[in-house]
Amino acid sequence: MKYISVITLTLLLFVSNIHAKSLTFDQVHLMPKSVEKDYFIWRFLCQGDCTASQAQQVIKEVNTLNTKLRTSYQEKTGKTAKAQPNVEKKIVTKEQRDAWLAKIASVKYFDDAIKKLQQGKKDLAITYFEKARLSAKGQYNIDRATFWLYKTTKKKIYLQRLLKSWDVNLYTLLARDIMHIKYPRTITPKLSKKNLSHYNDQNPIHWTYIKKKLYKPSTNLTLLANKYKAEESVGVYTYIMSKASHQKNIYYPMPYRDIMSQLSKKRQALIYAIARKESRFVPASVSRSFALGMMQIMPFLIKHIAKERGEEIDLNEIFNPRKAIVYANHHINYLATYLHNPLFVAYGYNGGIGFTKRLIMRSDYFRNGPYEPYLSMEKIENVEAREYGKKVMVNYVIYQNKLGIPARITPYVQVLTTPSETDSFRK
Numbered sequence: 001m002k003y004i005s006v007i008t009l010t011l012l013l014f015v016s017n018i019h020a021k022s023l024t025f026d027q028v029h030l031m032p033k034s035v036e037k038d039y040f041i042w043r044f045l046c047q048g049d050c051t052a053s054q055a056q057q058v059i060k061e062v063n064t065l066n067t068k069l070r071t072s073y074q075e076k077t078g079k080t081a082k083a084q085p086n087v088e089k090k091i092v093t094k095e096q097r098d099a100w101l102a103k104i105a106s107v108k109y110f111d112d113a114i115k116k117l118q119q120g121k122k123d124l125a126i127t128y129f130e131k132a133r134l135s136a137k138g139q140y141n142i143d144r145a146t147f148w149l150y151k152t153t154k155k156k157i158y159l160q161r162l163l164k165s166w167d168v169n170l171y172t173l174l175a176r177d178i179m180h181i182k183y184p185r186t187i188t189p190k191l192s193k194k195n196l197s198h199y200n201d202q203n204p205i206h207w208t209y210i211k212k213k214l215y216k217p218s219t220n221l222t223l224l225a226n227k228y229k230a231e232e233s234v235g236v237y238t239y240i241m242s243k244a245s246h247q248k249n250i251y252y253p254m255p256y257r258d259i260m261s262q263l264s265k266k267r268q269a270l271i272y273a274i275a276r277k278e279s280r281f282v283p284a285s286v287s288r289s290f291a292l293g294m295m296q297i298m299p300f301l302i303k304h305i306a307k308e309r310g311e312e313i314d315l316n317e318i319f320n321p322r323k324a325i326v327y328a329n330h331h332i333n334y335l336a337t338y339l340h341n342p343l344f345v346a347y348g349y350n351g352g353i354g355f356t357k358r359l360i361m362r363s364d365y366f367r368n369g370p371y372e373p374y375l376s377m378e379k380i381e382n383v384e385a386r387e388y389g390k391k392v393m394v395n396y397v398i399y400q401n402k403l404g405i406p407a408r409i410t411p412y413v414q415v416l417t418t419p420s421e422t423d424s425f426r427k
């Protein structure tokens with residue numbers, strides 16, 4: 001009961017100040033340790049009324065120190081913030097450790113195979129791709145190695161294996177294109193409108209408590225999901241239901257039709273594609289680097305967009321999903337000035353326009369050659385941007401089909417070596 005009362009008090013204190021430009025020490029102190037609390041600690045440290053003494057107390061409650069927290073703490077106290085020891089020891093089972101080691105081995109085999117292909121050693125690459133496939137535990141890594149075994153051997157048995165995969169990813173869609181087969185069914189739930197008094201979609205701390213329940217072994221995930229089975233909380237509902245199915249039920253929600261339907265269908269598909277990858281449509285999402293909201297926009301970019309739009313905005317306003325859509329669309333308009341392929345737009349959204357320009361301007365990326373452009377898509381050193389781009393492109397194609405635009409993924413991949421169709425940087 002004491003735990004529940006603390007939760008209730010924290011939520012009440014926070015809900016009344018969700019759009020406030022200042023927080024009290026007590027409000028921040030009562031929040032549960034989490035990445036969401038880290039964000040509000042940062043906001044508190046940046047306030048003029050936060051004292052050095054309060055800063056020294058609250059920094060001890062940080063879950064993960066990042067650059068923003070270190071910088072703001074030093075400016076407030078003149079001291080260097082130090083990470084606090086984690087008193088909660090996570091118990092790792094033998095099964096979890098073995099799975100982790102297998103994943104590392106599989107990824108290394110795959111990376112070695114890609115290097116061998118670049119060196120023209122196809123036979124060795126095939127050997128490593130097979131090792132990567134056999135040692136992989138996750139479906140995505142199995143599919144990736146299987147696809148490359150097809151690319152290097154042309155044996156249709158590998159396509160047949162990809163058709164049996166439960167996952168919807170770049171490799172399974174490419175296999176279906178080659179075999180001229182329909183794409184797999186995905187789930188777009190149609191939920192009724194409900195007034196969920198127990199849920200505030202713009203409250204990151206509320207999302208924190210949901211996650212804590214979500215990852216408790218004793219939680220009945222289906223029952224938990226049903227508490228959020230409503231149109232305005234479709235992101236939370238599908239997030240929990242995906243976990244309940246061990247990610248085998250593939251959800252593609254299409255929320256906020258009131259604002260989304262004002263955009264072209266292709267732009268809707270792109271925004272949905274990015275939102276699904278960034279936050280799974282949870283409006284109150286916060287990343288470790290403090291990317292915020294459903295569209296995971298960084299604070300500096302929120303302020304830049306607001307200035308360009310002639311608006312004043314508090315960062316907390318981006319937890320409003322409709323505001324997040326407007327700001328993301330504004331940024332995508334800028335990216336689309338230079339980038340005309342969903343893969344490159346995704347790179348730009350994730351890694352920045354500078355990163356993307358430098359990448360595609362290199363003479364050893366996305367040019368004509370053996371196994372291109374597939375090889376370039378695999379050898380990008382920025383792993384986060386590399387995998388992000390693939391997933392957004394898959395989402396983009398799926399959402400186009402859901403919006404009534406017949407689309408396949410292969411044409412978007414095939415043009416990546418044709419600058420006139422993909423970007424304004426290359427000639």
